[in-house]
Amino acid sequence: MAQRTIHQWKSIALVEEDIELPNQKNITHTTIKHPGAAVILPITESGDILLLNQYRPSLKKWLLELPAGTMELGEDAEKCAHRELIEETGFEAGSMISLGQVTPLAGFCDEIQHLYIAKSLKPNRSLECDDDEVIELVTMSLTELQQKIIDGGITDAKTIACLSKATLCGYI
Incomplete structure (x- = not known):
């Protein structure tokens, strides 16, 4: 073809x-x-969730969302999840649990998003944003996060999908 x-x-x-x-x-x-991406649901020892308030130039607005990032060519999805978590939150995960994958834009994009839960978080270093990223780290309880989804304060599909999968699988 x-x-x-x-x-x-x-x-x-x-x-x-x-x-x-x-x-x-x-x-x-x-x-x-698209080479694929990793989406991470970072859960602290107290059960809170780390989120990003990230400015998205395509939408020209801020979105509350889970840390995520594009896989480098040939990169393993879990390795990408560990790398992106450190870069975007400054925390590293002692354990990473795979939740499988989602296909967010199948009508016109071949991207596969690999979903993970990150636990046993430890501070690693300060944020290392890419040149086109403007990110603020936010911590929320699960209840606050769920309410933000209900109220429309969180509209990011990968965040809603990852949280839903973690809930349905009994991890939270």
Whole structure:
């Protein structure tokens, strides 16, 4: 099948390709090719959750969300989770529990988000934000976090999905 890269930015590409669907219809489909990401639910010893208040230039507003980040090419998802947790919160996890994965934008993007719970948190170092990141660390109780979702104060899909999966699996 023919494939054309329309645009490349860092490790993300906009690709157009000719494909045959399961019903034998041929189409041209455009996909954002993404190396995947790790999403981390950091739970402190007291049961509070570390969140980020992060400015998102695409939306031109602040979002409350769990720490997360794009995997480097060839990087293991759990290694990415450990790295992103340290970079974005300044804490390292003594244990990381996998919650599986979600596909957030399947209609036009091949990104897979790997979900984790981080426990036994220890301060590691100060935040190391990327040049395009503006982040404030926030601590909330589970009840406060759930209420923020109910009230619409948290709209970030990966945060809601990770918290839901952790709850449904009986971890919180």
